[in-house]
Amino acid sequence: xxxxxxxxxxxxxxxxxxxxxxxxxxxxxxxxxxxxxxxxxxxxxxxxxxxxxxxxxxxxxxxxxxxxxxxxxxxxxxxxxxxxxxxxxxxxxxxxxxxxxxxxxxxxxxxxxxxxxxxxxxxxxxxxxxxxxxxxxxxxxxxxxxxxxxxxxxxxxxxxxxxxxxxxxxxxxxxxxxxxxxxxxxxxxxxxxxxxxxxxxxxxxxxxxxxxxxxxxxxxxxxxxxxxxxxxxxxxxxxxxxxxxxxxxxxxxxxxxxxxxxxxxxxxxxxxxxxxxxxxxxxxxxxxxxxxxxxxxxxxxxxxxxxxxxxxxxxxxxxxxxxxxxxxxxxxxxx
Amino acid sequence: xxxxxxxxxxxxxxxxxxxxxxxxxxxxxxxxxxxxxxxxxxxxxxxxxxxxxxxxxxxxxxxxxxxxxxxxxxxxxxxxxxxxxxxxxxxxxxxxxxxxxxxxxxxxxxxxxxxxxxxxxxxxxxxxxxxxxxxxxxxxxxxxxxxxxxxxxxxxxxxxxxxxxxxxxxxxxxxxxxxxxxxxxxxxxxxxxxxxxxxxxxxxxxxxxxxxxxxxxxxxxxxxxxxxxxxxxxxxxxxxxxxxxxxxxxxxxxxxxxxxxxxxxxxxxxxxxxxxxxxxxxxxxxxxxxxxxxxxxxxxxxxxxxxxxxxxxxxxxxxxxxxxxxxxxxxxxxxxxx
Numbered sequence: 044x045x046x047x048x049x050x051x052x053x054x055x056x057x058x059x060x061x062x063x064x065x066x067x068x069x070x071x072x073x074x075x076x077x078x079x080x081x082x083x084x085x086x087x088x089x090x091x092x093x094x095x096x097x098x099x100x101x102x103x104x105x106x107x108x109x110x111x112x113x114x115x116x117x118x119x120x121x122x123x124x125x126x127x128x129x130x131x132x133x134x135x136x137x138x139x140x141x142x143x144x145x146x147x148x149x150x151x152x153x154x155x156x157x158x159x160x161x162x163x164x165x166x167x168x169x170x171x172x173x174x175x176x177x178x179x180x181x182x183x184x185x186x187x188x189x190x191x192x193x194x195x196x197x198x199x200x201x202x203x204x205x206x207x208x209x210x211x212x213x214x215x216x217x218x219x220x221x222x223x224x225x226x227x228x229x230x231x232x233x234x235x236x237x238x239x240x241x242x243x244x245x246x247x248x249x250x251x252x253x254x255x256x257x258x259x260x261x262x263x264x265x266x267x268x269x270x271x272x273x274x275x276x277x278x279x280x281x282x283x284x285x286x287x288x289x290x291x292x293x294x295x296x297x298x299x300x301x302x303x304x305x306x307x308x309x310x311x312x313x314x315x316x317x318x319x320x321x322x323x324x325x326x327x328x329x330x331x332x333x334x335x336x337x338x339x340x341x342x343x344x345x346x347x348x349x350x351x352x353x354x355x356x357x358x359x360x361x362x363x364x365x366x367x368x369x370x371x372x373x374x375x376x377x378x
Numbered sequence: 379x380x381x382x383x384x385x386x387x388x389x390x391x392x393x394x395x396x397x398x399x400x401x402x403x404x405x406x407x408x409x410x411x412x413x414x415x416x417x418x419x420x421x422x423x424x425x426x427x428x429x430x431x432x433x434x435x436x437x438x439x440x441x442x443x444x445x446x447x448x449x450x451x452x453x454x455x456x457x458x459x460x461x462x463x464x465x466x467x468x469x470x471x472x473x474x475x476x477x478x479x480x481x482x483x484x485x486x487x488x489x490x491x492x493x494x495x496x497x498x499x500x501x502x503x504x505x506x507x508x509x510x511x512x513x514x515x516x517x518x519x520x521x522x523x524x525x526x527x528x529x530x531x532x533x534x535x536x537x538x539x540x541x542x543x544x545x546x547x548x549x550x551x552x553x554x555x556x557x558x559x560x561x562x563x564x565x566x567x568x569x570x571x572x573x574x575x576x577x578x579x580x581x582x583x584x585x586x587x588x589x590x591x592x593x594x595x596x597x598x599x600x601x602x603x604x605x606x607x608x609x610x611x612x613x614x615x616x617x618x619x620x621x622x623x624x625x626x627x628x629x630x631x632x633x634x635x636x637x638x639x640x641x642x643x644x645x646x647x648x649x650x651x652x653x654x655x656x657x658x659x660x661x662x663x664x665x666x667x668x669x670x671x672x673x674x675x676x677x678x679x680x681x682x683x684x685x686x687x688x689x690x691x692x693x694x695x696x697x698x699x700x701x702x703x704x705x706x707x708x709x710x711x712x713x714x715x716x
Contacts, residue, residue, distance in 0.1 A: 208691040214676040340554040358542035
């Protein structure tokens with residue numbers, strides 16, 4: 044790119060905070076990024092939706108313990124048995140006691156199920172994202188910093204992992220994988236824990252390559268900087284350079300990747316439930332609620348529509364938040 | 379250029395070999411007994427053993443992998459076991475190269491099985507591809523040209539919303555409402571060109587294609603918009619404007635060209651992934667393609683089919699990667715290969 048004159052002139056927006064002494068206070072890059080982020084209305088809205096979603100995930104198990112929300116209680120009285128267990132009343136049996144109606148076939152309060160489902164979906168998505176990000180960042184740093192044959196091997200490994208059909212592998216390995224985890228973890232193959240652990244591990248193990256590629260690119264430029272030379276000269280170990288010198292410079296791309304991968308895993312959990320390898324009922328997740336709700340596409344519209352809408356809101360706001368963060372953290376963001 | 383292509387193809391083949399090895403390890407070193415699923419739940423142990431022997435499942439997995447690799451190159455004969463061959467020579471069946479194994483569940487050679495399903499998946503992928511490429515690029519360009527306006531926000535927002543709804547939900551929504559309740563389109567069921575003519579083929583692919591296109595389009599809207607906007611601030615665009623080129627010519631010859639490289643990258647990989655079967659969409663619309671075969675064969679533990687599918691899908695992705703890299707050099711003269 045050509046070095047334009049305009050690039051020299053336009054720098055950060057001048058927002059001088061005049062201190063009492065009359066001096067202009069400087070702003071750190073983090074403060075500038077935060078300022079940029081706060082000015083973007085769409086990012087702020089999505090930020091608060093995401094916060095609300097996290098809060099819902101944390102609060103609902105407490106509500107279940109207290110007994111306010113009953114995601115596992117059946118109530119057949121609310122259902123119309125003649126129509127195949129569809130709730131009585133409009134909008135899936137919406138009433139003051141059941142704000143979003145009740146679930147067909149069981150009569151469980153739907154709001155309770157959805158909010159408790161958020162807890163499990165959130166746990167799975169966060170854990171899978173952590174697995175993917177940790178592997179991706181570690182291999183990305185090693186690959187970018189070492190170069191040479193280490194880089195080549197990790198590069199081929201990335202290519203290969205990307206070529207594997209992820210969904211097919213997840214489906215095909217599920218029987219053995221879940222059986223394996225059921226042996227070492229509490230619960231048998233139809234319980235939530237072995238299925239959840241399997242899902243998290245496989246999603247994470249197939250998700251890291253794109254992160255590793257991105258981090259590698261960043262590390263390639265970081266390793267040429269002076270402070271890395273300084274660390275090397277002062278005899279720092281490799282591990283220290285990787286995690287104490289390079290890693291702190293990567294938090295911005297890591298954060299952005301985290302917010303962009305999370306929604307993909309929330310969707311993936313739903314897709315897997317639809318294909319029959321997700322968390323089994325009665326444990327509610329957004330995925331298995333959605334997977335069941337599509338059976339009622341014609342007979343109970345609210346049951347069909349609400350979970351998909353909730354998932355769409357989550358995915359959209361996470362994506363917007365990720366975009367907003369990326370723009371805000373980009374030092375050239377004000378151009 | 380030629381040397382580059384040859385080298386890429388060579389590494390591609392090596393990668394496929396390594397992947398087949400890994401796949402064999404993952405599936406055949408597992409405690410699943412393939413012979414068991416071949417003859418049902420109440421199968422006497424002796425029969426399981428015999429099935430295993432006939433299909434070569436009794437050997438350790440590296441040997442099985444070797445047989446498989448030889449089968450791909452030269453073809454192979456079943457049963458594997460010489461004693462079984464001698465006792466029932468009339469049962470010997472030949473699996474011609476490239477032999478990907480024998481499905482003990484569907485009682486058919488995997489290669490034939492895959493060949494039958496490929497046209498369905500490829501038709502679906504191509505129709506969806508055309509829809510999302512046309513939709514994504516034109517909407518992205520419109521959004522970029524009206525940057526900041528309500529049209530821009532509407533286009534970007536709507537495409538993101540369509541991306542956010544799960545594919546299977548969207549598919550069932552499209553079947554339930556536009557097709558069944560409102561009667562706008564027919565409920566699709568795959569018809570080949572030979573059976574229903576071009577129109578019959580195309581009209582049955584409309585809804586499933588749309589389901590996939592709505593999901594994939596968001597990425598293309600985004601990329602096109604971003605690169606068109608970026609190129610608008612470039613010097614060469616100012617020059618083109620200054621010398622009085624028609625706006626349409628500027629848009630198509632100069633602005634869109636910048637977006638072409640990233641679009642080709644994304645499109646190549648997306649299409650390659652889809653050619654191997656849209657697992658969820660085929661399941662929703664009950665299309666009997668590779669994706670549905672994948673779900674069915676994993677449920678019946680039809681391991682030879684699963685392995686064949688994994689390798690076919692991987693081959694699609696590897697070939698697509700090579701084609702994309704070659705296309706780079708064609709699109710962008712600055713790219714040097716070799």
